[in-house]
């Protein structure tokens with residue numbers, strides 16, 4: 001059985017100055033690579049064979065299989081352990097015939113169709129890529145990304161082809177290896193199943209390293225350690241009474257803790273969102289300055305990322321803020337405002353989701369459909385409807401399982417899921433739809449609750465119910481959207497001052513089994 005955990009694709013072209021290939025490979029072997037590929041594009045056949053013999057002898061000493069890139073003849077000449085071919089090389093079925101059944105055959109794939117063909121033609125493993133952009137070679141097709149990789153893994157593992165091994169390649173390094181493993185995982189909680197990649201393949205992360213042994217060790221440790229997000233802690237209560245008990249204490253904790261909520265939000269709602277944040281007992285800070293992100297990330301209880309009025313510069317800042325928040329374990333609430341309104345926003349949405357771990361995604365049906373399908377599904381930024389409440393529940397559960405995050409779909413009924421547990425909250429009032437910014441400002445309340453409660457699911461339910469009840473109370477006292485706004489802010493700020501039992505008696509929640 002080959003262990004594909006950390007697969008080095010070695011090549012003389014990317015060595016640090018003054019280091020030779022055999023030395024660098026030796027360090028990588030000492031550091032713990034589990035598979036080695038020799039990929040030489042610019043040497044003669046004779047030189048390739050000579051080098052392959054030396055590398056094979058080295059790899060054998062560590063019991064690590066040697067795969068030859070592209071060249072079946074070189075592989076046969078040195079009796080290496082296998083060969084790796086791309087889509088433009090000799091076809092996999094012919095290669096399999098030439099090398100026999102005992103040698104390892106790897107095939108590069110970028111789509112489900114290519115994976116299917118590689119499996120039918122006798123591949124032992126597939127290289128899935130490029131996941132990200134890479135400096136190592138000019139790509140002939142765009143990166144398939146985390147989402148594309150996940151589709152291929154899903155196909156491989158969910159069909160009877162589950163024996164095929166999967167390795168991701170392209171732009172993978174120490175900064176993203178854990179995330180690649182985490183975000184490409186397929187979860188089926190009802191059957192208690194999780195499928196993950198078998199490993200990652202890298203070129204420059206090891207071959208260009210000034211300390212290849214320790215970088216190899218670090219990559220392997222990172223892969224084996226994996227990420228544990230808040231959701232994996234599995235803190236969410238699985239029955240309605242326990243959930244209600246937990247959410248009852250959250251508003252008071254916000255008031256006591258007064259967490260700082262860093263907003264990178266849209267120009268239309270900044271003032272309103274800041275007032276709503278203050279009303280629930282948290283402290284807002286609105287900043288899009290990249291130079292401040294490090295400090296703010298260390299000081300904040302949560303980050304709200306809102307995609308309204310997005311531009312290129314803000315996208316860059318938001319991507320950096322995601323990175324820093326993940327490093328500092330600051331929960332992120334992501335609001336993909338108008339995700340489907342333009343290609344720019346649809347692409348940015350995908351980029352944000354692939355750049356790090358979001359703790360909550362909050363959107364309307366159109367925005368969430370865009371996330372699910374990966375392309376525009378709406379007009380402007382107003383909410384559109386996709387169907388029944390049942391459709392909405394499926395939409396939310398599917399995204400939650402795929403993105404491994406809590407998802408809220410707002411609307412007449414708010415649906416919230418962590419992929420294992422789903423609730424429908426029916427608090428709220430139609431007048432919320434007549435005041436601009438009320439959807440965005442809900443993100444601020446969710447962020448405030450996530451800052452004080454590690455169980456992100458309960459925090460999100462608490463925020464949604466709290467917001468909805470305040471809207472109901474305010475609407476009952478007002479004649480229209482104008483007078484609603486100030487009264488709504490008043491009612492929101494009074495929840496903590498009323499008896500918990502009083503506001504809990506107004507919570508309208510249903511748990512979907």
Ligand SMILES: Cc1ncc(COP(=O)(O)OP(=O)(O)O)c(N)n1
Nearest residue numbers: 009069084085086087108127169201
């Ligand atoms: C593990 C792994 N995956 C993919 C590739 C890319 O191979 P190919 O498509 O043949 O491209 P070149 O390497 O020839 O540029 C790989 N080498 N290893």
Ligand SMILES: Cc1nc(C(=O)O)sc1CCOP(=O)(O)O
Nearest residue numbers: 129130134136170171202203204
């Ligand atoms: C050799 C190769 N094949 C790819 C593919 O997409 O098939 S990407 C790639 C280069 C990977 O290099 P690095 O780890 O330095 O980004």
